[in-house]
Amino acid sequence: MRSWPVPAVPSLSGDGIPLSLYDTADDEVRRVRTDWPSGEVGIYVCGITPYDSTHLGHAATYVTFDLVHRQLLDNGHRVHFVENITDVDDPLFERAERDGVDWRDLGTSQINLFRSDMEALSVxxxxxxxxxxxxxxxVIDLITRLLEVGAAYILDDEYADIYVDHTFTPRFGYESRYDALTMAEFFAERGGDPERAGKRHPLDALVWRVHRDGEPAWEAPFGAGRPGWHVECSAIATNRLGSSFAIQGGGRDLRFPHHEFSAAHAEAALGCERMADHYVHTGMIGLDGTKMSKSLGNLVFVSKLTAAGHDPSAVRLGLYVHHYREDRDWSDAVLDAAEARLARWRDAAAVADALPVDIAAPLVGAVRQALADDLDTPTVLHLIDSWCDTVVPETGATESPATGGAGAGAELRTLCDALLGVRL
Known part of the structure; x- marks a missing residue:
């Protein structure tokens, strides 16, 4: 599937600082492993189900992993970044039926919009x-392997759907670290089917749904049908990054069941101990104090913000005000403050064009250090704010010269573009 154009990412002077991230499975911040046999750092991020436009919850996740990508590039690593898109799934069918459109057309329109939003945000x-x-x-190949090793089983009923026995991998639960009661609650809320008759255990997850009337289907040795959600990511990730890779990422709502099961499926089929070395999750975005969700109808869409004239760099800055792992709120006040900050930084960069480039060196080092420490963007904003407050009075200037000089202002622009995806 076609992605979107690659933004120009400038090279920053000096040396990067190795990146450490919080790992959900180990409950600690630790160094991202970069010494993979392939010579590349593999990242797999779960993509959208294209039944609605890109809202700020989506944007927060993809901007976060764009920061991860940028820090690894700054350290000179080759990055193999893979992302899926769940372009066949129940929510897509349900939305298409509600709106009286073909589910394929709905998916295509939303995928195109997602691409344009990511391009605008310089992801x-x-x-x-x-x-x-x-x-x-x-997916069919992976399910075949799960059946061969005895991890998957076929229901003895009219449909003969295929499920995976979640107890097949003895470490099941290591990724999310949830207790049995919490797993059962989230499984029921997030696409699971605990009440399905004939399963060995309520937590066992569907990997192949045998064809029903009105649904798309693909031929398979075990009967025509379509994949379950979790196994798609298992197959896509491991076929491109290997049975083990550096980072699996997504929103916190994917911690369980999606990431737990996608890892368990891969580990059962391929015999690896741990699919990802880091499991990284972003917090949820609220609007004016209320959780942002499709059901509440309080989503803020990236495309509508940019259509209204808001700078995508300001949107990124608004998302950086709080740490990526925090649940955080979006509001007009957040956006207004971000746009004022962006204007202040641009003015400071213009003034600093007349100053020696080495004045910015301590700032570059400090920003690198903050980002290397689990993407500490609130500290980054404070560092750059303070630098701008110091630099502008130093010149005594009341008006900004033309932008684009080769001094400290140019270094600030490069810093913001290379590491933050913010264009001054």
């Missing part, structure tokens, strides 16, 4: 952007 695209429909044969 570096994945090297491989893979739709569920184009990976069905890979």
């Amino acid at each position: 570096i695209p994945p090297r491989e952007y893979i739709g569920a429909m184009e990976s069905v044969n890979e």
Whole structure:
């Protein structure tokens, strides 16, 4: 599947600082492993189900992993970034039926909008952007392997759907660290089917749904049908990054069941101990104090913000005010403050064009250090704010000269562009 254009990412002078991130499974901040046999750092981020436009919850997740991508590039690493898109799934069918449109047309329109939003936000695209429909044969191969090793079983009923026994991998639960009661609650809330008759255990997850009337289907040795959600990511990730790779990422709501099961499926089929070395999750975005959700109808869409004339760099700055792992709120006040900050930084960069470039060196080092410490963007904003407050009075200037000089202002622009995806 086509992704979107690659933004120009400038090279920053000096040396990067190795990145450490919080790992959900180990409950600690630790160094991201970069010494993989492939010579590349593999990242897999779960993409959208294209039944609605890109809202700020989506944007917060993809901007966060864009920061991860940028820090690794700044350290000189080759990054193999893979992202899926769940272009065949129940929510897509339900929305299409509600709106009286073909589900394929709905998906295509939302995927195109997502691409344009990511381009506007200067998000570096994945090297491989893979739709569920184009990976069905890979999923069939993985399910075949799960059946061969005894991890999967076929229900003895009229449909003969295929499920995976979640107890097959003895470490099941290591990724989310949730207790059994919490797992059962989230499984029921987030697409699971605990009440399905014939399963060995309520927590066992669907990997192949045998064809029903009115649904798309693909031929398979075990009967025509379509993949379950979790196994799609298992197949897409491991077929491109190997049975183990550096980072699996997504929103905190994917911690369980999606990431737990996608890891367990891969580990059961491929015999690896741990699919990802880091499991990284972003917090949720609220609007004016209320959780942002489709059901409440209080979503803020990236496309509508940019159509209204708001600078995508200001949107990124608004998302950086709080740490990526925090649940945080969006409001007009947040956006107004971000736009004022962006204007202040641009003015300071213009003034600093007349200053020696080495004046910015301590700032570059401090920003690198803050980002290397689990993407500490609130500290980054404070550091740059303070530098701008110091630099502008130093010149005594009351009006900004033309931008684009080669002094400290140019270094600030490069810093913000290279590491933050913010264009001054």
